[in-house]
Amino acid sequence: MNKSIIETQFQVQNLNTLYASTIDNDRLEEWPYHFTEDCFYRITTKEDFDEGLPLGIIYATSRNMLIDRVTSLRYANIYEAQCYRHIN
Numbered sequence: 001m002n003k004s005i006i007e008t009q010f011q012v013q014n015l016n017t018l019y020a021s022t023i024d025n026d027r028l029e030e031w032p033y034h035f036t037e038d039c040f041y042r043i044t045t046k047e048d049f050d051e052g053l054p055l056g057i058i059y060a061t062s063r064n065m066l067i068d069r070v071t072s073l074r075y076a077n078i079y080e081a082q083c084y085r086h087i088n
Contacts, residue, residue, distance in 0.1 A: 028073065032066035039063055
């Protein structure tokens with residue numbers, strides 16, 4: 001296998017591990033910094049995706065919007081206690 005392919009694969013795996021660790025360890029304030037400033041992030045339901053509906057549960061077009069979502073999660077939204085689990 002080409003050395004640059006192996007290096008790229010390692011970098012992607014390392015990024016994935018860091019990303020998952022950030023979420024799994026509830027370091028959500030760090031999570032937006034895994035994205036570029038002009039990122040696009042959307043979480044949608046399967047039904048909405050199948051219908052071609054553009055908005056989702058979370059829809060962000062910048063890192064600042066992700067920071068806002070984390071801030072809202074921490075301080076503005078009221079939810080039942082949650083537990084997150086990452087499965088590889």
